[in-house]
Amino acid sequence: MRGEIRASHHPEALAMEIQSNQGLLVTGDVNPNIINIALERGPHLHLNRVQGHALPENAMSGFNCQKKEIYYSVSPGSKLCAGFLKKKIVIDIADHLYGEFALDILASNNIRRIEPWRFTLLSNSILNRLNTIDGRNQIPSITTDLATSLVDALCCYQGVDPDAEKPLPNNDLVRNFVKHSLEKGTKEPISIDQLTDSLFTSKSVLSSAIKKSTGLTPLTFLRNVRLEQVRTELIKGDPKTSVIEVAHRYGFPSRGHFSRYYREQFGELPRETLAKD
Template sequence: MKVTLSSGPDAYALYLPSSGIMAIDTGRKQLVSEPSIGLVGDMSRFDRLVLHEDRSHIGIAFEKSAMIRELSELLDAPAAGDIDFADTVDLATANGSRITALANLIWNCLDVSDEHQPSSTFVEHLLQAMMIALLETVPNNYSTRLAKPTSPAIPKRLKRAIEYMHANISLPISIADIAEAAGTSVRALQTAFQQFKGTTPLNYLRTIRLEGVRKTLLDPANSVSVAEVARSWGFSHMGRFAALYQQSYGEMPSNAAKLRRGGK
């Protein structure tokens, strides 16, 4: 059977054969999938599918935006341009076997009745794992950059998040706001803070706010009230602020103000 495509979707596709042959015409060349050879391609470039008799394949498609987002996470930098995969995957290799096993797991999770289907979060993580596997093991135009060792320095997205916190310290800030400003996902931001700072983004924000308040309260040049200082550092609820301050420094914020006045 031959299927002509007028315009393919804006997605990347993985095809893994269990039997038979399938070919894809891209205009430039023909990609052929047969037992032990999988295909990875840009579906927007597909012109025609040729499906041979008794063919059986697992096909998984990934939106380009999702694949590019995953690539950017791995690079810790924006990805410029589309991904050009090497088209074929040797499923007889160790990497190919892992890709096949993961594809079968994804299929087995989806090819069940509704009552036995796993959560959407579980499936999403499996698909994310497959995107990472393809990016890291199938040769592509970003392979050289992906192969470079990860720098032990603080990631750029974490630096951007911290800079955003300091620049907007007096404003109400949510973790979604921080992630958007840093150009990453909430989950990736939480992982970065845990790995490099040993805490959560919001706990880190709270800490720098408390440190700012204490430094200001102890500054002999400061003449404003405790409440005004707290508000200037992003605390709107005075009772909660006082409790957090006492928990962190073992005294009420008013004591710091008294100490400052006594030092004049």
């Protein structure tokens, strides 16, 4: 995997940009005091899903103030900008500017197509936050401007793509696949056969669902999980740790294939990871 993650943090606002040549899945619990927005550009938006729903072009997503879980995919080759704001700030501005109309959108929607120029404005607002080297005195202004732009974008355009309301087939299967891969795969190597048995599905159905959500085959996804396991072991290990033994433990019998996969995903050889302090 090749890509970049940039982030800038402040108690009032966090901004993030993610670029990746492979599909990514992000899942976790929602901070009840935070509202997040995500805006993605890329050639494969049809592969992107937010809470199981398709993502149209020029869409803002993730802003629902009542959701309790984050579950979305970043499509291969995309650039995603994300902003995280205090919920109270956003709701206060929404109530002041548009009243119940805006509050209802924040409570009942999670994907909304917005005008292209507003999409660009929001993206640039997030990137400006990332590029602010010393913005301590500007944070209140930046936060208010971003929250205002968010609310304006939600309320000033009614073009909601109908496909955004169509859930991805087998969304629960994909969710459970990710959960099993991450939970069971941290203890021992897991195979597609084990997963299909645990998920009560066939290889063809599983493969189709994972490919549509992540742009990866189940085997590639599992391989990346195992590579992450190896990297964790090497980072925790000492110089005497045997790279080959760790690789074998996580299901990589071929030294040559393992080294190539590892370098493709992390940009360095296993021994280079082990040699770091």
